[in-house]
Amino acid sequence: MKNLKFLILLLTFYSLQSGAQNLRVKIFSESQFNSLSTEAIHGNYQIHSPSGYIAEYNEGQSLHLQLNTSKKLHLTKNGEFLGLFDTLFILQSNHQDYLKIKPEGKVTIKPRQYEGDFEVTANQRGIQLLNLVFTESYLEGVLRSEAGTRCAKEYYKVQAIISRTFAKNNVDKHEKDGFFLCDAVHCQAYYGRYNGESKAINEGVKDTYGLVLVDSAGKSFPTFFSANCGGQSAETDQIWNVSLPNYVSRPDTFCIHTRQANWEQYIAKKEFLEYLSKNFFFDLNDEFLVYKALNFEQKQRKTFFIDPSLGIPLRDIRAAFNLRSTFFSCEPVGEKILLKGKGFGHGIGLCQEGAMEMVGQGKTYNEILKFYFKGSKLSTSAFPINHW
Ligand SMILES: [Zn+2]
Ligand SMILES: [Zn+2]
Structure with missing residues (x-):
């Protein structure tokens, strides 16, 4: 069983290189830290190094990792020393398992909970933590981080489709660093797993399972979004140095009386x-x-x-x-x-407050996507794997 799980991990790595199912997301990407503790909240985990199995790590138990002066990871479990390593893998037993991670940096970093597997390495800035996570599980975390937990289900459907499309279009964004996406606004905010705070988040992702936006030629549609466009969307060359023909400025009356108008x-x-x-x-x-x-x-x-x-x-x-x-x-x-x-933000693409207002007026996710992403249509992607 131990070896099987590790074999699966290796296969996952190969499949990632050949086109991808699982995502590799750098977590706590904006923080610097040389040590961390982690606690299994639900389920059992295994710890591996590239040369094999090290130990089990069960519900309620905690691990501690510290970079020593020669940049090796000093690993202890419940206070017991387990060795020095360059790379460690923390592997869940099944998809429902999750754990809590608390990095220990110079400034206090709030702990977060995550599903999936983990790859821990040392780099110049300290410990690098990657979360290997199913797309749909990642999306629940993104929805919670980007839109909060109080939106209506129809809004989460909109956000799920554009965030799924974004992830699909940007899996190579950090390729040179050995991962796909970071967890900061640079890519999409992903501050840990969805903790069951809102059923609408879970249903929004589930009901749109695998759906992405494409253009009329069936090619990926770039899906940018910002909090409020101020009543008129921006064109990409007004904000960045690229001109994307999919984005033509248009008025938006849905967001002009909202909170951040x-x-x-x-x-x-x-x-x-x-x-x-x-x-x-x-x-x-x-x-x-x-x-x-x-x-x-x-x-x-x-x-x-x-x-x-x-x-x-x-x-x-x-x-x-x-x-x-x-x-x-x-x-x-x-x-x-x-x-x-x-407005608030770059104003390109989906206007979040406008979309929420449209939901309030009874518009469907399809109508909202058509309004903000003119010329786009929905398509099923082979990209995600569900974790339910
Ligand atoms: Zn990024
Ligand atoms: Zn707007």
């Missing part, structure tokens, strides 16, 4: 103008130009500040001042500038 932020005039002058040769002696900057207006989404000829991308201003969106207008108020903005 509007924002305001004050910036000192001096700071704002100095930023422009320092980074974009903006002439502070040109009174007309300064007036234009202080009274910049965006009725429709623009790509550049004031005028394209000045070459000041709005996305740069957003990043520099940590703004909620690039969709803002300016107004001078004393020594400050008041930025009045719309």
Whole structure:
């Protein structure tokens, strides 16, 4: 049995290399840590190194891993020393098993629960933890992390389809680092397993099992999403340096009265103008130009500040001042500038708050996907494996 499980793991590795069923997700990817503890919450686990079986690890028992000075993993189980290793595999006995992991870094890192198997290695930054997890189980975790636990089932169906499509389209995003996706917003937020907080999450994934979005030629459709588009979606070249023909800006009346529809932020005039002058040769002696900057207006989404000829991308201003969106207008108020903005996030693709509003108005997931991803259609992917 021990060897069988390990054989399955090896086969899984081969199948991953040849086109993939299980996902390899780097977890706690934004944290740095040299030690961690883990506790089996449900089910039994086995610990293996590349040369074979090491030990069992059962419900309620805990493991501790610490990087020593020669970058080896120092492994103990319930306080008992089990050896020094370069790589360890922690393997579940069946798909319902899950465990808790608590990394121990300089700053406190909250523990999280995970299903699936684990690969633990040392790298330059400390311990690297990979979660080998079924797509549909990963998706439940993504839905919980990206949308919270309080949405309606119909909304989770929408999010499940676009997150499944995203995972399918991006399995090579971290290929050079030896895994598929990270667990941060860079890929999709995945902060552990769905803990049964909302049946709607589970049903949303189940009811759309295997469904992904494709374009009219049957090719994968890029599925971006953000919290609120501010009433008009952005085109990809306004935010990134790529132009994707699938995305044409369109109005969205569903999100304009929702929670994150509007924002305001004050910036000192001096700071704002100095930023422009320092980074974009903006002439502070040109009174007309300064007036234009202080009274910049965006009725429709623009790509550049004031005028394209000045070459000041709005996305740069957003990043520099940590703004909620690039969709803002300016107004001078004393020594400050008041930025009045719309939306939250890049505004490309699905608008989460708009989609939630559409669900509230009785629209189906199909209608919502058609609205936000024009020209897309649903297709069944061979990609996922269920874990139920
Ligand atoms: Zn990533
Ligand atoms: Zn919107």
